[in-house]
Every structure is written in structure tokens, then in C-alpha cells.
Amino acid sequence: AQTVTQSQPEMSVQEAETVTLSCTYDTSESDYYLFWYKQPPSRQMILVIRQEAYKQQNATENRFSVNFQKAAKSFSLKISDSQLGDAAMYFCAYRSANYGGSQGNLIFGKGTKLSVKP
């Protein structure tokens, strides 16, 4: 079974600085998707960024980028120019690329609580 591990329960960053959140996963599959979700105090789950495992190029979305190391099964999130609105829980998630059935659900890590200091 696949597992996702986030080893940093809490992180803190100064406003305008850069922070990196870590995520490792375990799988025997070769094709899958990886995601970072943001959960602010409102509890709404917001997709931040996604990465297809077959793509070597790291995904980027504005101030958010990932460092995807497939061999090491590592998927870290870098937030540049941190803003107060970035403060939230961040969850790393895995999803198999096998078509349909039980492979469609997301497997989440326990999350990292990010604080942003003004």
C-alpha cells in the first residue's frame, strides 16, 4: 500500500522569505500523481500544485514550486516570497495513475502547519 509522510509537523517563515516543506512517499507503482493541498483555517482544501510522475520537469505555479525526486520518492514544496495569506496547513497527497476503481482516491500525509511571521 502507498504511504505519504510529512516529517515536519510545524514550520515557520518570515514574510517575504522562502520556505521548503518536505514530503516523502512509498509506492511500488511507476505512474502516479503527487499534489500539495493548502488548508487554511476555513478548512477548505485548495489545490496548490500537482506533478505527474512521468514528467521530469518540476511543476511551478507562481510562487510555488516543487522539487520532485522520483528515485528518492521525495516531493518537496518551495514557497517563495512568503505572504501572510500562505499561513495554513499543507498536505502532500498521492494518487495512482491506474485507471478507475480504488486507485482514484487520494492518500494524504498528516500535514505541516506553516506560520508566516510579519
Added chain:
Amino acid sequence: NAGVMQNPRHLVRRRGQEARLRCSPMKGHSHVYWYRQLPEEGLKFMVYLQKENIIDESGMPKERFSAEFPKEGPSILRIQQVVRGDSAAYFCASSPGASSYNEQFFGPGTRLTVL
């Protein structure tokens, strides 16, 4: 296009009562996933449904929990004879298709408190 809607947002039940949580997927989406988030935890998959069919309920507790997604109306997650350990946030997500390429869009969640 309205997003995924869940109601109620907050639900309080006493031990032994029933809880019904509703999820209306995004327009055009016929696939619904339910997840549970216990305090200080990530979301855990419970059940995956398509219209009128349960596709995967491997994450659902064997007793007291059931889910449906009728041809008309919202998807319902039903918890019978609730216990304190059922207190959690319950999220549903909808998707336009079965392909794992399709993004899952999350609702705002229902926070269930069992007294």
C-alpha cells in the same frame, strides 16, 4: 459554476443518534469521494461513488456507516448510532470522470461533533 456544496457545515449529535451529511457535486460531475479528517490528521479516504453505484468502499468502517449517490439529488453519508470517535470533519470531493488525471474538487466540509 458553483463549487462542491456540503451541508450542513456544522452538525451536533448526541451519542446514539444518526448523522446525515450531504454533498452536491459540481455541475457535470458524476463521481464523488468522501474523506474523513480526524483532529491533527490528514484526510483519509472512505468511499468512492458514481451515480447509483458504490465503486470502492474500502475505507469505510464496516458498521454504522453507509453512503449513497442517487440518480437525482446529493450524495449522502449516513452514520448511525454515532459515538464520540465519529467526531471529525467530513469532506466530499467531486470529479468529472473516473480517470485519475481528473482533478478532485473539494467541498468546504461538514464538522460533526458528537456529545
